[in-house]
Amino acid sequence: MAVVPALSTQCVIWFGKPKRHERAALGAAGWQVRAARSDDGIGLRAGDTVVGLLDLRDGSHGCLDRLERLAREHDYLSLLAVVPAATGPSPTRHPILDHCAAILTAPLDVPRLIQALGRLVREPRVDPAHALGSLIGASPPMRDIHATIRKFAPVDLPVLITGDTGTGKDVAARVLHELSARRRARFAAVNCGALAPNLVQSELFGHERGAFTGANARRAGLFETADGGTVFLDEIGDLPLEAQTNLLRVLQDHSVQRVGSHESIPVDVRVLAATNRDLEAAVAAGKFREDLFYRLNVLRLHMPPLRERGADILLLASHFLNAYRDKNPTRARAFSSSAQQAMLGFAWPGHVRELINRVQRAAVIAEGELIAPEELGLCGHPPEPAGDGALDTARESAERETILNCLRESGFNISETARRLKVSRVTIYRLCRKHALDLARLR
Numbered sequence: 001m002a003v004v005p006a007l008s009t010q011c012v013i014w015f016g017k018p019k020r021h022e023r024a025a026l027g028a029a030g031w032q033v034r035a036a037r038s039d040d041g042i043g044l045r046a047g048d049t050v051v052g053l054l055d056l057r058d059g060s061h062g063c064l065d066r067l068e069r070l071a072r073e074h075d076y077l078s079l080l081a082v083v084p085a086a087t088g089p090s091p092t093r094h095p096i097l098d099h100c101a102a103i104l105t106a107p108l109d110v111p112r113l114i115q116a117l118g119r120l121v122r123e124p125r126v127d128p129a130h131a132l133g134s135l136i137g138a139s140p141p142m143r144d145i146h147a148t149i150r151k152f153a154p155v156d157l158p159v160l161i162t163g164d165t166g167t168g169k170d171v172a173a174r175v176l177h178e179l180s181a182r183r184r185a186r187f188a189a190v191n192c193g194a195l196a197p198n199l200v201q202s203e204l205f206g207h208e209r210g211a212f213t214g215a216n217a218r219r220a221g222l223f224e225t226a227d228g229g230t231v232f233l234d235e236i237g238d239l240p241l242e243a244q245t246n247l248l249r250v251l252q253d254h255s256v257q258r259v260g261s262h263e264s265i266p267v268d269v270r271v272l273a274a275t276n277r278d279l280e281a282a283v284a285a286g287k288f289r290e291d292l293f294y295r296l297n298v299l300r301l302h303m304p305p306l307r308e309r310g311a312d313i314l315l316l317a318s319h320f321l322n323a324y325r326d327k328n329p330t331r332a333r334a335f336s337s338s339a340q341q342a343m344l345g346f347a348w349p350g351h352v353r354e355l356i357n358r359v360q361r362a363a364v365i366a367e368g369e370l371i372a373p374e375e376l377g378l379c380g381h382p383p384e385p386a387g388d389g390a391l392d393t394a395r396e397s398a399e400r401e402t403i404l405n406c407l408r409e410s411g412f413n414i415s416e417t418a419r420r421l422k423v424s425r426v427t428i429y430r431l432c433r434k435h436a437l438d439l440a441r442l443r
């Protein structure tokens with residue numbers, strides 16, 4: 001059965017049981033309420049404003065999987081949820097809550113619900129699938145990344161994005177911004193490693209006239225100019241210690257002090273930071289402030305190596321070839337099967353950036369319609385080690401032994417084990433599954 005609201009109405013499709021006074025209050029605020037069962041379809045008409053409301057107050061969670069499918073099919077449908085007060089971010093939290101633009105707790109505060117509905121009308125939802133489309137990938141590790149980004153984007157907390165160079169940290173930061181409530185404000189990116197050491201403070205926090213030689217006028221820094229938006233601090237590991245202290249102030253007090261002034265200027269920014277360096281090691285070496293590390297590392301997004309993304313390699317290669325073909329003449333239309341095999345077997349030390357470079361070069365020099373391995377510069381490369389570092393050479397049992405020992409030594413800390421073995425966390429999880437190492441039990 002399809003629930004089809006009348007033309008050009010504002011309609012709440014209520015999955016659950018609205019109370020009489022709730023209906024009445026919403027009606028007075030211009031919202032029609034339609035009750036729907038979980039297996040109802042949703043018929044949308046152009047011009048209608050339809051918001052789905054998941055009412056989980058009575059604790060009946062049986063329909064959630066079906067609702068999640070429905071929400072996925074109707075990605076543009078804005079969803080709100082009302083949950084019992086105890087439902088927090090716990091392991092039992094259902095994934096459908098990640099589709100919800102707002103989560104209200106019971107007892108339901110109807111004016112707040114009306115406010116939340118109003119906000120959704122004023123700020124039509126960005127289609128997450130569209131925003132995430134710039135981060136191509138359908139492999140399990142990339143599906144995890146997409147799911148994590150959906151969770152992290154609406155939360156106004158710092159995110160530390162880690163991963164090797166060329167794995168897509170910049171792209172991920174942009175998507176986080178696009179999917180956040182700050183998307184209409186600035187996304188101000190700065191490469192901390194590229195700033196002149198004597199100008200870092202002034203670039204980020206601004207300066208007063210006469211603060212230093214050459215400061216002829218007062219100047220607002222990046223944080224001030226990005227007020228209301230997102231600041232992306234790339235190569236955060238290269239930030240000088242002095243600037244780290246000031247950054248800590250921004251994160252703690254939400255204010256900046258321009259160089260040459262003691263006045264605190266309030267700023268409202270979300271900070272995203274990225275690094276391809278081992279920040280934990282930098283902290284241990286006294287090169288990075290520990291307190292700042294913990295502030296930045298509230299939410300962590302680790303971009304997996306390209307070689308762990310399986311068939312994504314071919315998906316990305318075709319995407320970059322098509323993008324090249326859109327702008328340039330080339331004979332190349334696709335990849336030969338041996339080229340595909342070579343790409344799947346290669347270790348990709350430069351990750352996605354290297355893939356782009358190899359595909360573009362191949363497109364330039366291609367002799368025929370199908371790109372050959374040698375045109376990608378992959379001929380004569382015996383399939384390189386899959387990149388699991390020390391693990392590659394270990395035989396099965398030795399591999400299990402290695403993992404288990406390392407897990408024990410690191411107190412079953414996955415990140416630490418991954419770091420020691422120079423593989424990603426995803427690989428550790430995969431190997432634990434492969435060798436039937438039950439982490440929960442072992443811990």
Ligand SMILES: Nc1ncnc2c1ncn2[C@@H]1O[C@H](COP(=O)(O)OP(=O)(O)OP(=O)(O)O)[C@@H](O)[C@H]1O
Binds near residue numbers: 164276
């Ligand atoms: N999943 C992806 N889908 C599409 N393009 C991608 C993806 N990942 C990376 N790219 C592209 O690959 C290139 C490198 O990505 P990006 O600059 O985000 O990497 P990075 O991790 O920030 O690298 P670095 O550490 O060197 O700054 C960019 O051109 C980016 O658009």
Ligand SMILES: [Mg+2]
Binds near residue numbers: 169170234274
């Ligand atoms: Mg980058």
